[in-house]
Amino acid sequence: MASVLSRRLGKRSLLGARVLGPSASDGPSGAGSSLEPQAELPEGAAPQRFLTSKGPSCQEQPKEVLKALGTAGLQQVVFQPGQKVYVWHGGQECTGLVEQHSWAEDKVTVWLLDQKLQICCKAEEVWLSELQCVMPPVALPELGAQALAYRPVSRNIDVPKRKSDAVEMDEMMAAMVLTSLSCSPVVQSPPGAEANFSASRAVSGDPWKESGDVSDSGSSTTSGHWSGSSGISTPSPPHPQASPKYLGDAFGSPQTDHGFETDPDPFLLDEPAPRKRKNSVKVMYKCLWPNCGKVLRSIVGIKRHVKALHLGDTVDSDQFKREEDFYYTEVQMKEEPAGLSAPGTPTAEPAPTPRVTSSSLATLPLPLPKAQTSGPEHSSLESPLPSGALSKSAPGSFWHIQADHAYQALPSFQIPVSPHIYTSISWAAAPAAASPLSPVRSRSLSFSEPQPPPAAKSHLIVTSPPRAQGSARKARGEAKKCRKVYGIEHRDQWCTACRWKKACQRFLD
């Protein structure tokens, strides 16, 4: 068992473990990360932070600089007489030589080369020439920060820095700081006083490009057995997407902003990829197993996951009964459905929306008694909506529909023969589910009021055959399949289909 998943787990970050450290390295190089660990030194206070400033040159600085740096950040440096330094004097930066440094009062006497005069000022107003690209660790009173900011620049330029420059730099600094900040607090386990402000923003990163999932450009037609569909090209059904049930918030703690426990991981590390699911807010479950950070949508799913992948199989798990309960935790995530955006309520918290009026009604938004037979159909581009699945039914041909499921039922060859059969069959089965039945607990996000789009959607669904609900799922065959026969522990003996969780080939129904 372990062997099996090992590879897969690889990529998962060790959630629990790392949390704290990472952060620093963001976009740029891997260098950051490598250094990371070491920076962890105790008491260094400032040091580690400056890594984020990416300046490559920093690293090569001789130790002396570092030393200066370390102190400079906090306070003073020991200036050696004769040392070349820069000092802020008369509204501008001047070069000078250290005359003497009175550690006691923390004053430094500097001989200004330019003005040919000697001044005495605070140590903090003097900085070493080697110093550069050093970021003040924390908050210096802005002024200080500012000064620091342009030191490096003016140093080579020798021009009275412009206000604008200063401002610019300042902003830049701010940005950088923010950036680093936003990355670092990935932590967030304890709702302590984190810098959640920027964090949330950065993480949630709305700019997921992502366009609606839309029609998945079919991609070939007849393809493999599973997954493939019959030759007929039916516009792939979008699948009732926004509908997943989703019990009200349920256990969700009313906590609001609260971190996205999972976000950091899955989003930053796991799937920086553009695509994503389309729900609004959900309660998810995260596997706490050492190296697995899996996050599943359903509690059963997670349990299963833990049980099957981490605890071994169900069988012989006598004493471990329900042990899996200890290996997951629930978390909440929020997501933005690509296409439709609720008017207003940008990132707002999904209020505990009231329950849908009546489940029965819910199913109906689609069947608008519109007599559109040959509509423009498709126009997929936009929002998802339960009708999606049906939309595929082109004006007039059920065959398509039937074909659609056909793939699962049969190999696909004899489809051309007499589609009617299937058609009738499927419908026959349908009766059970009369129109109202589909308790589609759909209910997309807030249906506050501008709901028009969905309702007026494309439509043309209809078609008498009342087989609501996405695509009818094949009734489960009664024959024992590999899984049951061999048991999970002998998965390797299953037929491939079963192994892949596809329709069993070995024990056909």
Place this chain on the structure above:
DNA sequence: CATGCCGGGGA
């Protein structure tokens, strides 16, 4: 809760 397997992905 256990199964079966579709649909979506990743490599």
Place this chain on the structure above:
DNA sequence: TCCCCGGCATG
């Protein structure tokens, strides 16, 4: 392609 697996429909 090959392979996996979440989620969901079903017993």
